[in-house]
Amino acid sequence: MRIARFSIDGNVAFGAVEDGPDGLVLDIIKGIPYADFELSGTKVPLSKVRLLPPVLPNKVVAIGRNYAEHAAELGNEVPDVPVAFFKPTTSVIGSGDAIEYPSFSNELHHEAELAVVIGRMCREVPRERVKDVIFGYTCANDVTARDAQRREKQWARAKGFDTSCPLGPWVETDLDPADVTIQCTVNGEQRQLGRTSEMVRSVEDLIVHITEAMTLLPGDVVLTGTPAGVGPLNVGDEVAVTIEGIGTLTNKVIKRG
Numbered sequence: 001m002r003i004a005r006f007s008i009d010g011n012v013a014f015g016a017v018e019d020g021p022d023g024l025v026l027d028i029i030k031g032i033p034y035a036d037f038e039l040s041g042t043k044v045p046l047s048k049v050r051l052l053p054p055v056l057p058n059k060v061v062a063i064g065r066n067y068a069e070h071a072a073e074l075g076n077e078v079p080d081v082p083v084a085f086f087k088p089t090t091s092v093i094g095s096g097d098a099i100e101y102p103s104f105s106n107e108l109h110h111e112a113e114l115a116v117v118i119g120r121m122c123r124e125v126p127r128e129r130v131k132d133v134i135f136g137y138t139c140a141n142d143v144t145a146r147d148a149q150r151r152e153k154q155w156a157r158a159k160g161f162d163t164s165c166p167l168g169p170w171v172e173t174d175l176d177p178a179d180v181t182i183q184c185t186v187n188g189e190q191r192q193l194g195r196t197s198e199m200v201r202s203v204e205d206l207i208v209h210i211t212e213a214m215t216l217l218p219g220d221v222v223l224t225g226t227p228a229g230v231g232p233l234n235v236g237d238e239v240a241v242t243i244e245g246i247g248t249l250t251n252k253v254i255k256r257g
């Protein structure tokens with residue numbers, strides 16, 4: 001099932017994305033998606049709503065250098081222990097929202113990533129239980145101010161500025177993430193193309209590693225790293241992240257006003 005969060009006429013709702021006679025529709029959900037919920041049967045066309053970030057995470061935990069070719073393209077080794085960092089909740093935007101180019105950077109980069117959405121509060125999750133704590137998957141763009149990342153020892157500003165975490169367009173709850181294509185285009189031109197099977201550490205490895213340290217809550221998001229091909233974003237660009245079996249997350253880059 002694909003679950004979107006959206007606003008219509010000033011109200012916020014979750015809905016299941018379904019095929020309708022004239023395109024995709026949203027069947028409005030009664031209750032909250034992480035607990036018991038039912039479909040209301042009330043349907044609205046997707047074209048009539050504004051998509052919002054599909055989840056409101058308590059935290060976004062991101063993993064760096066998890067594809068060997070991408071680590072190499074920036075002159076880095078694959079680390080012995082996965083590099084983990086946070087992106088703040090204020091960095092999260094939805095599909096169709098604008099990425100605001102920050103004033104402290106002249107080198108903004110796209111990073112297409114598979115995002116894992118957590119469904120249950122969990123800590124110290126054993127490998128064989130990882131699938132039980134995952135609600136689903138969505139597309140992410142770990143937008144990075146590469147110049148600031150080089151200059152500053154910690155990446156809080158470089159990867160945590162407002163609008164640096166586009167998520168969406170919705171959460172797919174039935175995906176097997178082991179080997180799907182992940183791609184990024186800028187203005188329709190392909191920049192990144194990889195497969196999740198190229199990850200150094202799998203989704204299971206990463207959830208085990210993160211929950212050794214901290215509790216994950218329903219709605220929390222884990223970004224799993226980006227394949228090779230990262231590159232610049234400029235004001236006016238349209239960047240799209242597409243993951244096989246999920247959909248496409250699209251955002252325009254604007255100058256911060």
Ligand code: MG
Pocket residue numbers: 062063064111113142225226
């Ligand atoms: Mg990244």
